[in-house]
Amino acid sequence: MTSCYYVNQWERETYICANISLWDEKRTCLCCLWHLRRGGRVRDPGQHVKISASLFTALLLSIMLPEESWCLTRSQFHHYTFIHQNIDKANYSKRLLNNFSFCVFLGLPNSRKDVVTVTPWLAPVVWEGTFDTNILDAIYKPQNITVATTVFAVGKYVQFLKDYLESAEQYFMLGYRVHYYIFTDQPEAVPTVTLGADRRITILKIPGSDRWQEITLRRMEMIMNLIETQLVNKADYIFCLDVDTKFYGHWGAETLSHLVAAIHYLFYTASRDQFTYERRPESQAYIPYGEGDYYYGGAMIGGLVREVYKVTKTCHLWLNMDKANSIEALWQEESHLNKYFLYNKPTKLLSPEYLWCDPFQSNDVKIIRYSHVWKDVSKVRPN
Numbered sequence: 001m002t003s004c005y006y007v008n009q010w011e012r013e014t015y016i017c018a019n020i021s022l023w024d025e026k027r028t029c030l031c032c033l034w035h036l037r038r039g040g041r042v043r044d045p046g047q048h049v050k051i052s053a054s055l056f057t058a059l060l061l062s063i064m065l066p067e068e069s070w071c072l073t074r075s076q077f078h079h080y081t082f083i084h085q086n087i088d089k090a091n092y093s094k095r096l097l098n099n100f101s102f103c104v105f106l107g108l109p110n111s112r113k114d115v116v117t118v119t120p121w122l123a124p125v126v127w128e129g130t131f132d133t134n135i136l137d138a139i140y141k142p143q144n145i146t147v148a149t150t151v152f153a154v155g156k157y158v159q160f161l162k163d164y165l166e167s168a169e170q171y172f173m174l175g176y177r178v179h180y181y182i183f184t185d186q187p188e189a190v191p192t193v194t195l196g197a198d199r200r201i202t203i204l205k206i207p208g209s210d211r212w213q214e215i216t217l218r219r220m221e222m223i224m225n226l227i228e229t230q231l232v233n234k235a236d237y238i239f240c241l242d243v244d245t246k247f248y249g250h251w252g253a254e255t256l257s258h259l260v261a262a263i264h265y266l267f268y269t270a271s272r273d274q275f276t277y278e279r280r281p282e283s284q285a286y287i288p289y290g291e292g293d294y295y296y297g298g299a300m301i302g303g304l305v306r307e308v309y310k311v312t313k314t315c316h317l318w319l320n321m322d323k324a325n326s327i328e329a330l331w332q333e334e335s336h337l338n339k340y341f342l343y344n345k346p347t348k349l350l351s352p353e354y355l356w357c358d359p360f361q362s363n364d365v366k367i368i369r370y371s372h373v374w375k376d377v378s379k380v381r382p383n
């Protein structure tokens, strides 16, 4: 057993990281090790603080930790996530809630051996088989949270709304308070969908556009404004989603975290130099070859409202800077999001189960939860 423990103030999150064997030998926090291995510098080494042995031992014992790498994220918001299979559920969460104001995320290297379930910075990657809905619901439901979602349906994309909404009513955050915000140039075309208890829709009228790139780009600014004017203190979490999509399976509390990104279905096995990042240094979205963690899809951004606010504000700023320099990133705001997530690591990643595309198939993806429907772009896009 290790006798070495640090609280690592790294990126804006606080992690407690431990890997029993690595720590015994090297006395180095895993996050830093990862940076060192990649030729980078250790960030803020002065901020590594030892926590008390008794707290650490209590944590280890209380969660019956397997001797593997794991990570805890401290939360000022007092929410707790625990993902593990072999524990006495009720007893566990009670003990944890009583003893620690920690939000525990366990990337479970053992639960799925065929896919990557934890990132190099020790954020979990959510796959089927890595979480327990009963535990998560027991933790989140009493907190009475509100989950906002935004979706844009401009021009011919209003045709996707019906399936999007009806399927979300079947699978998305069931049992939680959900507030859909629909941005559209045709409020009258929003279909009437029967909503479950505690779920509602707000329609926001926005101008149309004759460039699809413009529509997708403008989302950042509009979501930022929505958060500023309507969501602060009204919603806890937010998911910003594409409309040309459908839910096919459970999407629940396992997706909640500070900052959540989804791995793009085309790139989850690709190497970083194959990622379609923006490669022109003139753009604010520029990521050089040799850098990058994952390629994230632009069709899903999630997390605490205040975290997503920062994403949209930063991307909006970068988009404006690019515009002033007459450059548009290769994949519009998706390119900027990828840049943002490179320097502000998501605290949770959703596997491609949560951002799939209908015609594709994969052995790793045991269940498709949310997917792009096939669209003939020449028929639905204005240009």
Ligand SMILES: CC(=O)N[C@H]1[C@@H](OP(=O)(O)OP(=O)(O)OC[C@H]2O[C@@H](n3ccc(=O)[nH]c3=O)[C@H](O)[C@@H]2O)O[C@H](CO)[C@H](O)[C@@H]1O
Pocket: 151, 152, 153, 154, 155, 156, 157, 212, 215, 216, 241, 242, 243, 244, 264, 296, 297, 298, 299, 300, 330, 331, 332, 333, 334, 372, 380, 381, 382
């Ligand atoms: C899987 C995935 O991550 N998809 C991303 C990808 O292509 P996509 O092909 O998925 O982009 P898209 O055509 O679906 O456009 C993104 C979204 O903008 C809205 N819209 C777009 C056009 C229009 O005429 N009306 C309208 O309402 C709509 O909500 C749509 O879902 O790249 C885009 C930017 O280049 C976005 O980052 C998408 O999220």
Ligand SMILES: [Mn+2]
Pocket: 242, 243, 244, 299, 372
């Ligand atoms: Mn789309």
